[in-house]
Amino acid sequence: VAGQFGKSAVAAAPTLLTKELTFNFQQKRSIQLAMVELEDMPVRSEAEELVFSLLIAILPERLPEQTQLLSNYPNPFNPETWIPFELSQDSKVSVTIYNVAGTPVRNISVGYLQAGSYVSQLKSVYWDGKSDTGERVSSGTYFYQIRAGDYTETRKMVILK
Structure with a gap:
């Protein structure tokens, strides 16, 4: 004692x-x-x-140990979704949306971000279901890819209308 x-x-x-x-x-x-x-x-x-x-x-919150792309939510979605991710180090971040043929339909330049968790709707990447030309994309399967420094990861998402 x-x-x-x-x-x-x-x-x-x-x-x-x-x-x-x-x-x-x-x-x-x-x-x-x-x-x-x-x-x-x-x-x-x-x-x-x-x-x-x-x-x-x-300070109970911690820096992520690894950079990772998380599942978008909601999925399936109509017409909008959020794409959460975590950065283990400061990085320039961009997200590209591809159709099933592998053609880019939307490029979202997020910019230079500091290490941390970007998982809430306020911090994650928002996609309104539109192409770079402003047109709504059709129902179906799409792929979203994040680039953060040397890190690249791709996941699948579905638009249901």
Whole structure:
């Protein structure tokens, strides 16, 4: 018991502070990078364990470990869908929609994004079911491909009208 004296009070303090703390993106990124560095250590000292648990309490959200394209939602859809993804590092991002013949029907340039999760409707890529010329595409199977730096992945989606 004596060896554990004071540990619970320190761990409880961040819970109270996190409601008052706000961080900008760069501060969050620095905390996340410190968390990754501590997490990758095969053996941590007691002080490092304490710092690691404090950082987790202060900022529980984490940078994705790998870049990945997620399933669009809804799928099937009519007439619009959202395409979520995660970036493990800052990248220039674009999404291309292809028909079953492999012809591009829509190119969506997202721009340069910072590492993070882009899974909500506010952050994911939105497709209105229209081609680059503004015409509604017909019902059927389409493929969406993300390019983020060196990463490329393709998935299937269906439009039902």
